[in-house]
Amino acid sequence: MGLACAASAQPTAATPAQPAASHPAAVLPQWAQDKLAAAKADPKLQEQAYRQGAKLATFCANCHGPSGQSVRPDVPNLAGQNTIYVLNQLNKFHDGRRKGAFFMEGLVKAMSNEERFAVAVYYTNQEAPAARPSGDAKLAAQGKAVYENGCRKCHGESGAGSEKNSRLAGQQPNYLETAIRRYRDNDVRTDEKMFKYTKGLTDAEIKALVAYIGALR
Known part of the structure; x- marks a missing residue:
């Protein structure tokens, strides 16, 4: 059964900016x-x-x-x-x-x-959100070290993500902090890789990480 919608929205662009795909991931049916x-x-x-x-x-x-x-x-x-x-x-x-x-x-x-x-x-294909700098340069610098050590390999230097990993740049800070805590506490039991990278993080390190990610664009 399809999802019915009573109203319609107009696209914000005549032609989508992002290609539908380059190399479809094997995880897709x-x-x-x-x-x-x-x-x-x-x-x-x-x-x-x-x-x-x-x-x-x-x-x-x-x-x-x-x-x-x-x-x-x-x-x-x-x-x-x-x-x-x-x-x-x-x-x-x-x-x-x-x-x-x-x-x-x-x-x-x-x-x-x-x-x-x-x-x-x-x-x-909508424009990515703007950066959300925390305003605390020291905290963001601490977060950068955490990001470089555990997040950069999968999510990219600028947090742009990939076919297999989410874009972090411009993400809601409250959502990010909650999600990282859930991975660390193993509430999300379907992603062992994220649990592995987050299980040693303190609450302070998570806050610093979110502060750094907020400045990415």
Whole structure:
């Protein structure tokens, strides 16, 4: 069953800025890889998905904002994320591999493959959020050391993320701090790698890390 939306939103750009995909990650099912490849080969198909995603996003906007910049401090920004990464996360909500995020499970479970693809294309082609400097240079410097030691390898020097890892730059600080604590405390039991890198962090180090990430763009 598809997800019905009563209202529609107008896309903010005539042509999506981010390609649908470069090298679809192996973690995606074949249908998703096929859609990504088709959209990359035919801009009209990507534009069609973008416009469909804009309409579907009228409901998602209650938490994630109309342009992918969250309206809640405890909800992540989606703008500027990698399309493959977001589509993979939506698929995890859909089949139950990812849980515990408000009513995301029920909402995404009602979405068709095509709708999940469209929402991912729309939100990830919105302009990435601006940097959120903490104003505490000393704290950010401490956080940089933590980032370089444990986060940079997967999330990138500038926090831009990848097909397999989320974009951290411009992310909601409250959401980031809560998420890192949950990984450290092993509340998120589906990501052993994140638990490994965060399990030794103190609360002070997490705050410093969030302060540093806030300055990334």
